[in-house]
Amino acid sequence: MAQERELKLITFSHFVPASDEELQRQLEEYGKQAGVKTRMDRVAxxxxxxxYASEVQGQKGHDLVALRVGEPHLYAKHLVELDDLVDKIGKRAGGWTDVVAGRGPDGKYRGIPWFFISFPIAIRTDLVAEIGENLPDTWEDVHRIGKKLKAKGNPVGIQLAHSADSNHILRGIIWSWGGKLVEEDGKTVAINSKETVEAYKFVKALYQDCMTEEVLAWDDRNNNVCLNSGKCGMILNPTSAYNSARKDNALVPGTDKPIHQVINHIMPPEGPAGRHMSAANQTLGIWNWSPLQDVAKGFLDYHFQKEQQEKHLAASLGYNQPFLSAFGMHPIYASNPKYYFAPYIGWYTHAPGWPGPPTGATDRVWNKFVIPDTMAAHATGKIDAEEAVNSAEAQIKRIYRRA
Structure with missing residues (x-):
């Protein structure tokens, strides 16, 4: 008797659970059409x-895989080439807004560009009004306003810890000061510059003047909790914090006023070298050991059709920001003034390897938290800015030599 076929997908556990629920619904619906069982696993x-490292070593596990940062590059030889499907999907949806996401080292697509997750400022507008300030536009504004908010008991909340948010935000600060981790070739380490040193010094001032030491141990959830509990006055975060506050009907402490009503999102701050922020690029790939490669390709074709994409985007409450041009001005962004930033923030966001492409080495630097660790060491006064940057440079060069 023939063994029943099962199409298996693994993805990250989404911060908006309805997004995962819709993805699973689509997988199950496609499975019925294709005559296969389906399974979706969600992992933190x-x-x-x-x-992923375990699956690659054993050459077994799932068929479809959600990839981020430089993983399409890192695992390129274990992933199916998807150029034909990327071309087909792009043509029917007005093209792609990003030509880097999903590519391997040979320039071939190893992942379908899925969506990106941006990092605007999420801020308590009522608290800013109480201290007589306008909303911040620059990092210097953030520092000035943050000092006043902290004095009021509402500190800024930016992780200096082992979290994805920390990796993203701190890269954005470095870029906004004119620094960079690597050159445009994606190979030459370039972090050791006066611009990067100044960015490290700014983060120290921001930490000491505007934050509390709890940020040194925060994960990607803690800043959401800090804002929604009424403690933090400002964080940088996707819309998940706001959406959670709205869903949970969290209240401004000591009042019956829903806190989501006084939270707004604005563009990431501008620094001396412009407005820059890292974005969490998500792609979908197929392991090349999968016995169901054609079925997996069929699911990707199905999932990226207009009807399915609209449902997935709506389920995420706009958290999933599409790479397909046809969905860039989706009506969901006009449905709530708190989402006004979404169609435009892509102008200022980059993949973590910027100005080069995200590579396998980018991914290793990311997962070792080189930037958060060296930033935290300087911010807490353990080493000076030059020592911190030298340490980051040595670690990054070591990783790139082995890439």
């Missing part, structure tokens, strides 16, 4: 690298 995003 910080645990995924270890899971």
């Amino acid at each position: 995003h910080l645990q995924l690298p270890a899971v």
